[in-house]
Amino acid sequence: MIDRIYSELRQQIVNRSIPPGAKLSETQLSKKWGVSRTPIREVLRRLESEGLVNSSPHRGFIVNSISIEDVDHIYTIKISLEGLAGRLATPIISKDPQKMKAIQNLIREMETHSKRMDVKAYSKKNLQFHISIWNWCGNPWLTKILNHLSSQLNRFIVSALHVPNRMERSVKEHRKIVEAFRMGDARAVEKALGAHFKRASEDLKNELIKKSE
Amino acid sequence: MIDRIYSELRQQIVNRSIPPGAKLSETQLSKKWGVSRTPIREVLRRLESEGLVNSSPHRGFIVNSISIEDVDHIYTIKISLEGLAGRLATPIISKDPQKMKAIQNLIREMETHSKRMDVKAYSKKNLQFHISIWNWCGNPWLTKILNHLSSQLNRFIVSALHVPNRMERSVKEHRKIVEAFRMGDARAVEKALGAHFKRASEDLKNELIKKSE
DNA sequence: AAGGACGAATTTGTATACACTTGCCTTGAA
DNA sequence: TTCAAGGCAAGTGTATACAAATTCGTCCTT
Structure with missing residues (x-):
């Protein structure tokens, strides 16, 4: 209870x-x-x-309230740890056809939602995509921390994906990540994930600045 | 209460x-x-x-018990985040003569303790050194996570520094970190810290293997 | 009329009481 | 002698009661 x-x-x-x-x-x-x-x-x-x-x-x-500074601080950590999780997950995912397939299915669905401009459905699949990586990184402590950070951010983000072309660009970034997984190139996965979240954080920041004006 | x-x-x-x-x-x-x-x-x-x-x-x-696998997982995260904290702390520390001086004092004391083979005093200053970086990284979320991870590890580490020459090598690694701070080279700080903790984790692992034999 | 002080009501902090579960110990039978 | 069953003791889960602090409203004073 x-x-x-x-x-x-x-x-x-x-x-x-x-x-x-x-x-x-x-x-x-x-x-x-x-x-x-x-x-x-x-x-x-x-x-x-x-x-x-x-x-x-x-x-x-x-x-608890969460400020713009907090969002910035959390993203800084997130960028680093999402990359790490991706690097750790690479051998696990790339060697497992079932996992690889699951990831590829997710990105296909994301693409569909992106084309239909269905932000909500897209966000859901996007979260699933990243949670998969957390769960398959083989490091339960890392999974827990990323979950934690994500909870804090969710409380802030209403929707950052309304930025024009955000979804389209996001799909491209994710495809890069999946491609790196397919090649089994852990460093490339880390880099692509880092870049992806860096851009996400910048988009969010711009959105917030625009709102506050 | x-x-x-x-x-x-x-x-x-x-x-x-x-x-x-x-x-x-x-x-x-x-x-x-x-x-x-x-x-x-x-x-x-x-x-x-x-x-x-x-x-x-x-x-x-x-x-809660903590296993060797947990130590490994925690160190993996620690290596990444200690580097990040160092990178963030670099402009803050290198531009502040007082902080720079504090760091340099700490390393001088570490050197003294190392020469006298005083493991306990050395460990204390060593911890202070790293806590300083956490506190000066300007990211309270990161500080909290590092504190957290450190608490978990402390429960495991009895003393990894009994490895021959460990203290001496450790001093050298720290000097490299301080030198990078002095130059204001954030990437070099990150790299030096990452290398330092990677070696620390390997030493600990070896120690544990030796013990279990 | 505005501001402060006093007091009642609400809410938190802690203790206590009781129900229920678990684990151990005893007792009896095979 | 060993194993199982039942009961008892100890400990947790939750409700309730009471103490202490805070908040809000009222009343008095300026």
């Missing part, structure tokens, strides 16, 4: 249905879920050490 | 005075600290989501 509350609350924070800055009242949450405050507090403490909520003594918990 | 218990318990786990595999009884801990079980449980949940303890339903919490 407690795990259910945890994951559901977590998701609500990550997908912004509980917005940053919102107060998380223990009493309210315990009523909503029909449990006492004790398990609710444990859930909130877990979310706190994940960096998703903040607490101050006698004032309770609020959903 | 709860924070005090958290940090003290955490340190005891990290420095192995509570060994991996040890059972953490809520009742026992609450007696020891003179508080009720409620705050103890919150502390344990926090430690759980940090990956320092594991819990199973109705069986309580035990200190």
Whole structure:
């Protein structure tokens, strides 16, 4: 039960249905879920050490805000670690025809969604693509960190892909990554992934600047 | 109070005075600290989501073990992120004479301890050296992750520096890093740090193989 | 009318109580 | 003597109760 509350609350924070800055009242949450405050507090403490909520003594918990600077900092780490994950995943993926096929299917679907300008469907497949790499990198610690960073970013990104031609360019970048996988060239995968996320971060930054103007 | 218990318990786990595999009884801990079980449980949940303890339903919490594979996985990430932190820290450190001086002082002390074969004092300064880089990289998320990884490793490393000439070689590697800082060459810092931790990880692995024979 | 101070209500922090699960120990039978 | 079954002790999971702190509203003063 407690795990259910945890994951559901977590998701609500990550997908912004509980917005940053919102107060998380223990009493309210315990009523909503029909449990006492004790398990609710444990859930909130877990979310706190994940960096998703903040607490101050006698004032309770609020959903952590994430600033533009934070996004920048997180992307800096992400660029490095996504590349690393790709490099580690290369021998695993390229030697396994089933995995290779799965990746190629994903990119084909992405292409279709891109042509139809279906941003939402595209984003979903895009995330699946990268999660596959995390899961196949063979380093569970790395997988966990990337998941973590991604959760934080999801709370910020409403949609960066509305930039004109973003999807089209993105497909090209992904094709480069897949090609490097196919060749089994780990360094090329690392480089292509790094470049891809660097561009993604720049696009996001530009979008944010435009919005703030 | 709860924070005090958290940090003290955490340190005891990290420095192995509570060994991996040890059972953490809520009742026992609450007696020891003179508080009720409620705050103890919150502390344990926090430690759980940090990956320092594991819990199973109705069986309580035990200190998480860390395997040789985990050490390998963590070092892989560390090599990448320590390099990144160094690269980011370069302009900050090299432009600040005070920081530059602090770093140079540390390496001088490390050299002294190395000559006297004082492993413990050396390790301490060595850690300080690297923590300085984390703190001056300007990316608090990165600092936090590196701290995190370091805590996990500390639980494993008894002493890798007993390898013959390890300290001497280590000093040389650090001097290379400092020299790159002095030149303001971020890429060189990144490379030197990466090489340093790669060698550290290999030394540790060799030590572990030797022990297991 | 505005600002501050006091007090009530709400909310958090912690203790305690009780239900339920687990694991151990005892006892009895093969 | 060994193994199994049942019960008991210990410990976790959760609810509830109470203490302490904060917040908000009201009232008084300037």
